[in-house]
Amino acid sequence: LFTGISDIKSNSFAIGVSGRVNKDRSIGMNIGQPLRIKSGSAQITASTGYKDQRFNQEKFDVSLAPESREVRYELFWTESFSTGRVLASLQYRDNPNHSKSSDSDAAFLVAFKSSF
Numbered sequence: 001l002f003t004g005i006s007d008i009k010s011n012s013f014a015i016g017v018s019g020r021v022n023k024d025r026s027i028g029m030n031i032g033q034p035l036r037i038k039s040g041s042a043q044i045t046a047s048t049g050y051k052d053q054r055f056n057q058e059k060f061d062v063s064l065a066p067e068s069r070e071v072r073y074e075l076f077w078t079e080s081f082s083t084g085r086v087l088a089s090l091q092y093r094d095n096p097n098h099s100k101s102s103d104s105d106a107a108f109l110v111a112f113k114s115s116f
Contacts, residue, residue: 001045008040024080032072036098040064066098084114
C-alpha cells in the first residue's frame with residue numbers, strides 16, 4: 001500500500017546529426033537517454049507477518065531512481081534508388097532499462113520503401 005510519494009525529478013536527452021553524402025545518400029548518428037527518474041521515493045506500508053490474529057505492518061522508504069543510466073547510440077545510412085529507398089541502422093543500448101544488471105544489446109535494422 002502506497003502511503004506517500006516524494007517530489008519526483010526526471011530527465012531525458014537526445015541529440016543527433018545527419019548529412020548528405022550526395023543527392024542519393026545520407027548518413028547520421030543519434031545519442032540519447034530515455035526518460036529516467038533522477039530522484040524521488042515512495043513510502044510503502046507492507047504486511048510482514050501475522051500473529052495473534054493480526055497482521056504486522058512495517059513502513060518502508062523505497063527509492064524510485066534506478067541504479068544506472070541507459071544510453072542509446074545509433075548510426076544510420078539511407079540510399080535512394082530508382083525503385084525505392086533503403087534505410088540501414090545500427091543501434092546499441094548500454095544499461096538497458098536503466099539497469100546495471102541488464103546486458104548491453106545491439107540491433108541491425110534494414111528497411112526498404114517503394115511506391116508502385
